[in-house]
Amino acid sequence: MKTTKYLRIAALCTLLLALARPGQAQIFPKSYINIDWQVNVPLGKSFADKASGWGMNFEGGYRITPAVAVGPFISFHTNLQNIDRRTLYLNDGSALTTNQKHAVFQLPFGATGRYSWLNNSIFQPYVGMKLGACYSQFSSYYYVIKQYENTWGFYLSPEVGVSIFPNPNYRFGLHLALYYSYATNSTNMLTYKVDNLSNFGLRVGISF
Numbered sequence: 272m273k274t275t276k277y278l279r280i281a282a283l284c285t286l287l288l289a290l291a292r293p294g295q296a297q298i299f300p301k302s303y304i305n306i307d308w309q310v311n312v313p314l315g316k317s318f319a320d321k322a323s324g325w326g327m328n329f330e331g332g333y334r335i336t337p338a339v340a341v342g343p344f345i346s347f348h349t350n351l352q353n354i355d356r357r358t359l360y361l362n363d364g365s366a367l368t369t370n371q372k373h374a375v376f377q378l379p380f381g382a383t384g385r386y387s388w389l390n391n392s393i394f395q396p397y398v399g400m401k402l403g404a405c406y407s408q409f410s411s412y413y414y415v416i417k418q419y420e421n422t423w424g425f426y427l428s429p430e431v432g433v434s435i436f437p438n439p440n441y442r443f444g445l446h447l448a449l450y451y452s453y454a455t456n457s458t459n460m461l462t463y464k465v466d467n468l469s470n471f472g473l474r475v476g477i478s479f
């Protein structure tokens with residue numbers, strides 16, 4: 272599965288960043304970088320409705336003031352759903368009886384902004400917003416066949432989180448965040464219709 276490949280690449284990049292990190296307070300002054308593993312829970316009517324941990328988030332920002340930072344982000348996630356054997360009556364008048372596995376792969380990217388407090392303390396909370404585009408692939412696997420549709424949409428994701436630095440003078444610590452995301456991607460594949468993608472999730476990772 273493509274998500275497994277992405278997870279391996281992301282883990283390797285994280286390890287290389289940690290090994291290459293110089294012994295100083297911060298890699299880039301007036302900036303932050305987060306690398307997160309994430310759990311994603313689909314909300315509402317969804318093509319694949321099972322929560323999963325098959326995803327990661329990467330973002331960075333430059334502090335234009337001590338409290339405000341802006342920068343780019345990219346993340347990816349896959350959610351799955353097993354569907355029991357059933358008969359689908361298709362638009363062309365034919366019928367298909369099969370079990371299925373649905374998958375939704377999401378790849379949002381764009382700009383992120385955040386406002387943070389207590390920037391010289393161990394616990395540094397913030398609120399943030401991500402805006403951008405979202406590529407998604409809706410897939411249905413049945414028998415030895417994969418039917419899929421690629422779509423693009425607008426992406427919006429508010430979040431609240433905290434960065435935890437055991438030594439505030441040395442910016443390397445833990446990152447925790449809760450997020451909601453909404454994307455305008457839609458599909459009308461087989462007998463399934465989805466008008467948008469809404470998700471709730473948790474991110475856990477490192478911050479520096």
